[in-house]
Amino acid sequence: MDKIQVLQIGNKSWKELYTLPDLLELHYADAIRKPLKKLYDLVFLDRTPSDPEITYLYKATRAYTLFITEKVEMTEKTAWLYHSRKGRQITHENVQHFLSHEAKNYFSSQYGEKIPLNSITVAQGFRGMVKWNGNYSVCLKGDFGKDFHQAAFGRQNIPIFQGQCIDLWLEYSKSPNMSIAIAISLTAMGSYSDILQEWRFSEDEIKRGVQLDNQQADGFLFISLLVKGKGELRIVALHDRYSRRGHGFFLPGGERYITSKGEEVFCYFDPGDMKPPLTVYFSGYKTAQGFEGYYLMRNMGTPFLLVAEARLEGGAFYMGFQEYEDLIPRLITKYRDELGFSSDQVILSGMSMGSFGALYYGCDIRPHAMILGKPLASIGDVATNGKLHRPDSFATSFDILGYLCNDANQESARELNHRFWDKFDRTDWGRTKIIVAYMLEDDYDGTAYGKLMEHLHSDGVQLYGKGFHGRHNDNTDGIVNWFVSQLKQILREDFHRKVDG
Template sequence: MITVLQIGNNNWAEQVDALPQDMQWHFCRPNEIVSFLEALKQAERAKIMVASEERDEPKIRIRFNAILLTETIDESLLEPLDSTIEAYGLYHDKGLFIRDMSPTGIFRRKCLRELPIDGDISQKIKYLSQVLFDSQYGAKLKIPDIDVNPNFQGNIHFDGHVGMTASGYFGENFEQLFTFRYNLSTFPVALEIWQEYVKKSGTCDLQLRIFPIRAGSLYDLQAPIILTEADMQEPYVIPVENEKISFYTVSIYAKGEGEVTFGPLHWRYSRIGLGRFVLGGERHSDGKRQEVITYFNPGDMKPPLTVYFSGYRSAEGFEGYGIMKSLKTPFMLIGDPRLEGGGFYIGTPELEQTIVAAIQEALDYLGFSSSDLILSGLSMGTYGALYYAAHFNPYAVVVGKPFTNLGDTVKGMKLLRPDEFETSADVLLNATGGTSPANIDNLNKKFWEKFTTSDFSDTHFAIAYMEQDDYDRSATERLIHHLSQRNVHIYAKGYEGRHNDNSHSIKKWFMKQYVDLLGEGYERRGR
């Protein structure tokens, strides 16, 4: 159920024939917020006591997916509603004049935004019903699932999950170059798609064609959606279709001559202008059309800013929202949807700079310096936390099961971990352009050339590691050896087992370090 509270003088729900299914609409006037909230709590309390038949006074928590302002209002009147919405849950109607925001008021804490849609009231309500869903999901159509047109006479080369390169003459007119073996399903929400590709040479032109398939049929293709290269400069949103469409088949068409490397096609539930994956989520891409994603929550706008780099995950989206929100600080989530489950947050200088810029933008929004920053991550996320710590010199770094020498992880594939975590070879190829011993050495050097640029004189390091880690066996030893020569505060704890043998204890330790750091450094006691 999507629940919306409108605050204004005229109730939008009374001006439409019917609300969308599964939408609950509340309305109150600006000067009635306190009485409205109390009445709503009383009603919820009564329902719970009747259902449970208990005499104890139940705790009531009122939640809205969004609060929509349709009249100008002093933000102080909204303070009683602070706990009823998450960040990015506060909107105002398009064209509405909003008074100056106070530095730490609810408008900034909840990231007040304008509703990005024109049209009549019914269209705006329908839009809200399509973008305020609770879940997030994304995945990809992968490189190994590409079927090349057998009539193509040029050269084809596959590089694991990194890319497929096609070179040669594609035809005078647009001809199908390849199709993805698996189709996209339709969903009750809009889908957003993004195709990775890099033109390496030549004058070829590309099209991405999406063929809707009629429900109940495997071959009844409808007229295609044709995206030119100009159309593909931003993610394309496939709107919610009618019930007659059940799947989409996706193909790349090309003409002319040249060499092009194609990466996976990413797809995800779309917020249609209100964020990527989640409300307020952002994506950042480089010249290779590879992405990283970030989400910033201002929290209470009091130090520190805590940043969590996601671990390896094949599903695309943000990880760690619950644990970071439980700390009750401003926080940022950073994800890496590349390759099979992540590219360890390294890539082109352009891509790496977007991560630095996103963290710095959050610090600037809060008015913090990097001394009020904690970077953290588990497994793959440790590489990101450690790598970017060299740029920021944060207050603390909290990592569990760290990586430093990714090249050594690749070398371990043959004997140490046969047939396991083969995606590390994709990371090597994507980051260095090859898989030779020289590329392996260069990947190892990439971390240390970055990490050694800082002395970390004011940074606390908390490191948990697996004593028989089979991914990067010497990461913690190398870190301690390097940091101990600089009088850095280090706390390290080892656990019996290989890399993935005791994740529960690592996560429990991870949260304890956060609680201790917040208590000792910022007098934030308890969660």
């Protein structure tokens, strides 16, 4: 793992005052006289910065990674930096503990994955019924016995390095008279039999989420699911994610929300310069879990909110049970209100699956603008187009039908299409700009742009777009470049911002 880059501003280097772990690389400066060349993972202020220094520090500091000591006077400009970077205070007596035990959680990378369903094996001793539901879940039904026995295990072991912490999250449902547990073995790297450590987690611990902190050596995790009782167990997914031990999900400050039905959504808020607009970016479909668009949004300088999800193989298009669909607009509204903005000071954006999130929740927010790349609107059509237009590609669309409509047939596809368009048609778009970059031969949803034109009847709405030749996954660079250019244009013309390019 790369070293964590730490910037310390003060009158004396902390290298002379504290013991630094090997994984930290501390850069000390008594003064900052020119722009800093990189983005730091942690920034410590041990004296009051000057106004020019604050400008340089703002551009080099990630949100949630600024710490100030008691030596810093909270001037007006310093307070602005502190709030815009979501800073925290730290006393000198706590610095050594933080450097030794907490700083390791501020690594710059993010990663998570779902263990593929086809790598889950049902235990040989199980004599009940087994039913595979596409790539969504596997159901085990029968009598598992009065004591815990292995019901399933993962053939794909999870690599874990010494000093690394991993969060495990199991999606499942079961009959009330059944109990489950998870058994995990850490095997030394390069060995099949040298077990370094073993863990066992109860059902209550599984519900809260399992955290594995490996202080032994580099190795692999072998995971078994233990079950007792009689009934039906549905295994949906096992997720493993790089853990920050309570300092955020995926990124420092990243948040995870989960509904009573076990549906997850993640968000990351950066206040930027705290001036309008708030730019919301919905992540697209991706099997590598985490936030998308961080550097793109950060480079714009505005406050921004990243939204991501990790259901099914790479996302379920931000639709779910009502509790889930109420949660997402509530999060957007929460950060809009924290900034003191109104809805006409909000931009929603996204590409591909992310474009659907922007459109779907744009109906609730009614933002100033929506900027969409490769828009998908009729998700039922995305599934039905799979047979003729893109065979053997994006079979997840059938899992989405099954997940959201309990079946994968033509009627379910029509139902899913109406779920969006009925909501879209009920919305007054009179004060919204909808800006679209679309593929002319899109093999996922080739009618999205045309149907947007057909369904928009509100007085004052603006819709404009640009078509690119190719199928859905073609010419991503062209789409991204136009997407970025339109976002910059909106910032310049509608919010009077100075934006490069």
